[in-house]
Amino acid sequence: MNPKVLVRDELRALVRDLANRMAVFAPVGQEWCRVSNYDEIRTEPGPVREPAKGFVFPGCEVLFYFDNNGNAVAPSPPEESVVLGLRPCDGRALAFIRRFFTDDERADPYVAQRLERTLFLGVSCAQALDSCFCSGVGGGPQGTEGLDLLFTDTGGRFVVDVLTERGAALVANAGAAAAEDLKKKAEINERVVAEIKTRID
Numbered sequence: 001m002n003p004k005v006l007v008r009d010e011l012r013a014l015v016r017d018l019a020n021r022m023a024v025f026a027p028v029g030q031e032w033c034r035v036s037n038y039d040e041i042r043t044e045p046g047p048v049r050e051p052a053k054g055f056v057f058p059g060c061e062v063l064f065y066f067d068n069n070g071n072a073v074a075p076s077p078p079e080e081s082v083v084l085g086l087r088p089c090d091g092r093a094l095a096f097i098r099r100f101f102t103d104d105e106r107a108d109p110y111v112a113q114r115l116e117r118t119l120f121l122g123v124s125c126a127q128a129l130d131s132c133f134c135s136g137v138g139g140g141p142q143g144t145e146g147l148d149l150l151f152t153d154t155g156g157r158f159v160v161d162v163l164t165e166r167g168a169a170l171v172a173n174a175g176a177a178a179a180e181d182l183k184k185k186a187e188i189n190e191r192v193v194a195e196i197k198t199r200i201d
Contacts (some may be wrong), residue, residue, distance in 0.1 A: 001162035001163070001168055002162070002176055002177070003159050003160060003161055003162065003176070003177040003181075003182065003185075004159075004160040004162060004171045004174035004175065004176060004177060005157055005158065005159055005160065005174065005175055005176070005177040005178065005181050006151075006157075006158045006160060006171065006174050007156060007157055007158075008038075008156055008158070010174065011038060011151070011158055012037070012038040012039070014170065014171070015035070015037060015038040015041075015084065016036075016037055016038070018082050018084075018170075019035065019036045019037065021080075022079065022080040022081055022082060023079050023080070023081040023082070024036070024081070024082045024084060025055070025081060025082070025083050025084070026040070026041040026043075026083075026084040026085045027041060027042060027043050027044070027048045027085045028040060028041065028042050029042050029044060030044065030048055030049040030050075031048065031049070031050065032048055032050055032052075032054075032055075032083075041084070041085060043085055043123060045125070045126075045127040045128075045129055046087065046125075046129045046131070046132065047086075047087040047089055047090050048085075048090075051090070051093070052083060052086055052090040052091075052093065052094060052120075053093060053094065053097055055081070055083050055114065055118055056094065056097060056111050056114040056115050056118060057097060057101070057111055057114075061110060062075045063075075063110070077113060077117065078113065078114055078117055078118075079117070080117045080118075081117065081118050081119070082118070082119045082120075082121060083118060083119070083120050083121065084121040084123075085121070085122075085123050086120055086121065086122040086123065086147065087122065087123065087124075087125060088122055088124060088125065088134065088139060088140065088141060088142060088143030088144070088145070088147075088150070089132075089134050089139055089143070090122070090146075091120060091122050091143065091144070091145055091146035091147040091150075092134075092139050092143055092145045092146055093146070094120060094146035094147075095145040095146030096146075097111065097115075098115055098146065101115075102115070119148050119149075119166060119167070119170070120146060120147050120148050121147065121148060121149045121150075121151065121167070121170075122144070122147040122149065122150040122151065123150070123151050123152075123153075124141055124142040124150055124151065124152040124153075124185075124188070124189070125141035125142075125192050126153060126188060126192065127192065127195070128141065128192050128195035128196045130197070130198075131198070132195075132196050132198065133196065133198035133199070133200060134196065135193055135196050136196070136198060136199045136200035137200055140189070140193065141188075141189055141192040141193060141196075142161075142185070142188075142189045142192075144161055144163050147161075147163055147167075148163055148164045148166050148167030148170075149161065149162060149163060149167040149170065149171065150163065152185045152188060152189075154181055154184040154185055154188065155184070157181060159177045159181050159182065159184075159185045160174065160177070
């Protein structure tokens with residue numbers, strides 16, 4: 001799918017629209033928080049301290065409960081949600097979770113249901129931390145695995161990699177990314193890859 005582009009005000013409108021329809025979670029510093037508008041989001045270099053896997057594989061989950069007559073009752077399905085601000089390494093981890101927990105031999109219906117009802121919108125890295133090593137294990141600062149969309153900020157214009165049909169529906173009305181947008185995106189990737197010093201051989 002061809003990359004799209006959004007200016008900051010269009011991204012604000014997208015977040016506002018999503019928050020009116022479903023739960024939107026995004027980084028506020030080093031925590032994942034439910035947000036209602038773009039200006040609440042506070043991203044920092046690197047992934048959020050709490051792993052994103054908690055959105056699909058929570059540490060505690062109600063599988064069923066009993067009503068007053070002693071009958072087992074399944075809980076309501078999880079609400080539809082969007083996780084915005086995932087780093088590519090988070091997305092790659094979610095891709096491993098999807099492969100493991102939706103495999104025919106060991107499918108987990110609870111994880112599968114959360115994956116189905118959650119959109120994952122990533123943000124590429126504009127800066128590498130000393131602890132980053134994604135490029136040493138097959139990933140990268142603009143990796144797309146496990147994501148529905150990937151946003152790259154080129155300076156007020158966000159190049160959007162459209163990765164799934166569900167992601168495409170969110171940016172159907174956005175304009176196509178221009179050659180200059182894609183050039184800036186590639187330059188950012190090249191610079192950040194060069195900043196990653198940790199290698200795993």
